[in-house]
Amino acid sequence: MARRYLLWFAQEHLDFRHAEMHSIISMLNIPIKFIENPSINLPYWIVELPSEFCAKQIASRSVLLKNCLELWSRAKSEAKLHENLKCSVKNKSGKWIIPNHNIEISESDICPSELLDAKFSYLPLEGAVNLNKPDVTLSYIEFYGVDPNNVPQQPCDLFFGKWIADGQRDLIKFHTLKKREFIGNTSMDAQLSLIMANQAQVAPGDVVLDPFVGSGSLLVSAAHFGGYIWGADIDFMMLHARTRPTRVGQKVRNKEESIRGNMRQYGIMSQYLDVLVSDFSRPLWRQDLKFDALITDPPYGVREPTEKIGIEKDNYTLSEQHLDNHIPSKVEYGLPHIYSDLLNFAAQHLNIGRRLVCWYPLVRDEYLEEQLPSHPCMQLVGNSEQVLSRMTARRLLTYQKISDDIPNMPHDPHGAAHNFRDKYFAVGEISRREKKERRAEEIAKTAFYLKAKQEECNKK
Ligand SMILES: C[S@@+](CC[C@H](N)C(=O)[O-])C[C@H]1O[C@@H](n2cnc3c(N)ncnc32)[C@H](O)[C@@H]1O
Structure with missing residues (x-):
């Protein structure tokens, strides 16, 4: 009852x-x-x-x-x-x-x-x-x-x-980044990671992928709720925990640091499938493979570059002698491309009713809901704002797959995140200048006050 x-x-x-x-x-x-x-x-x-x-x-x-x-x-x-x-x-x-x-x-x-x-x-x-x-x-x-x-x-x-x-709420403390063995510069805090896993409706036995996995913070929460986890990232050094340590005062990373090590730390090793070095713009997954959930925080171009494998030169071919030791060059992977690839990937690789949960950065003044990334097979069912600064924010977007009629949509060049990076740094400049001006004003005010006090004392 x-x-x-x-x-x-x-x-x-x-x-x-x-x-x-x-x-x-x-x-x-x-x-x-x-x-x-x-x-x-x-x-x-x-x-x-x-x-x-x-x-x-x-x-x-x-x-x-x-x-x-x-x-x-x-x-x-x-x-x-x-x-x-x-x-x-x-x-x-x-x-x-x-x-x-x-x-x-x-x-x-x-x-x-x-x-x-x-x-x-x-x-x-x-x-x-x-x-x-x-x-x-x-x-x-x-x-x-x-x-x-x-x-x-x-x-x-x-x-x-x-x-x-x-x-x-206790999980926030239990999963805190402060005590996690392996973290990176852009690891997501425990509370938001757990919220993401909930919005992705991760249930025991689900297979979950983060295609921009970084240090794997989103996968910890997905695994906690019983998901089996896959991750992929273009950055070999990140996946092998060989980037510069993130913690202040730490000179070198511990040998045990890795996404797998984090799973071991939380006693959820059994949920770990694997992580792969892979460029998301060239997916390596079989076309008919289905995931139960996709959760991810793509690069915004601020603390890590937005890049994919490619070359600016036309008709470039590699000579035989360089084939073995060749390290592919990279080109800009613009945000509109990233999000249309993400939605196309979700339309292809999710079952109907399952979800993609991803962050989307933007300049707050310019936000228009109709400019959010869209796809005919993916319905936007959640859209929550986290304010990052006076001018910028990111939105946690939740899409649910509603149709299997998988058209591969071209990218939308007018997406609101279009040149987030340029705007972010432009805004940063303004606020730094503002801060300087304000400090100068405060110093001038204090000096004026002290001078007035001194004059008062002198008169007495
Ligand atoms: C915002 S970070 C993700 C942080 C992650 N959630 C964590 O817990 O550390 C974005 C990641 O995307 C990766 N990345 C950038 N371009 C990529 C690409 N073309 N394909 C796959 N990963 C890429 C970066 O190396 C970076 O680790």
Whole structure:
């Protein structure tokens, strides 16, 4: 029977909350009914779910969810909260009821009333208590809004209910880059990697590919949720962990550093398939091979070059004598080309209903949703912004494959990410100049103040 639940979220990465939750709910095929329209300014949702098991399943995946309560009473004032609870207690059936809604909430759960605040002493709670391993945890929440500079005298919302489960916030600490053996300059932080794996709906047994794998940070999360992982990258040195160490003070990389080593560190070695040196513009995968999910963070041309194998010269041929030791040259791999290759690849190599999740950099002022990369076989189902600086951001795009009618789309030269690199550095110049000017102004102001003070002292 459907019950009412309070889902309490971390008040960060707000733009990702819906995308993550909807991905999880649709992956688990759980019907959810909103009792109140969710507001992005509030850290909670009040929903109806078919069972406690469903609530636990959602909590077992979400990184943005802090915890979940079965909601027994909710009110705008303390008096009303108690009134609601007392009505429930009086109910003859001995069940907890939300007044007015007539929805059964829970059996009366056992816990001695003396442990509760005197205000709750009317609750019919009996029996022994085991504080180390409680059978039931009851929660009373007073909500004072989200503005720390404007805290009201009285709470604006009060909740009481039974704790059901915590979300997966602990994983953020467990997977933190600070303690990871192998990281690179562009490793994705643990929280966003986990969100990506959720949005890609990675389930146990799925085969997942990151075609711009770098240090493999996205694969750690995919493997954590049971995916079997493949990675590819054009950079031989990166894949063999022979690039300059990223950590301050580290002179040489440890021998154990590698993507495989990271999997070993987290006890998920069994999920590792392999990583390959490969240029994404020339895919090496069999045409009929299918992946269950693609998750990736392509190069933006800022901290790593956007490049592919090629040569500017026309009709270039390699002489026999150079064949053995030849190291191919590289040319620019523009962002519009990268994203159209990515969508074409996804249309070819995903099964219907499966997902591509990728980051997309842009200049915020110039963002237009209609200019995002598109493909007739791939429907955009998630689009969340992470602000990087005053002017720039990146968007986490989630595409779901909806059709098998695989046309190979040409690249779109007007894509918004077109010359992100040039704009990024232009913006950087401005802000550096601004910073210099501001510092000069501050120095001048301090000098003026000190001079005025000195003059005042002299007069005395
Ligand atoms: C933003 S980084 C990915 C970072 C990665 N998510 C991690 O955890 O370290 C982009 C990666 O794409 C790789 N790359 C650039 N051009 C490529 C190409 N043509 N084919 C495959 N990989 C490429 C770079 O070597 C770089 O490692």
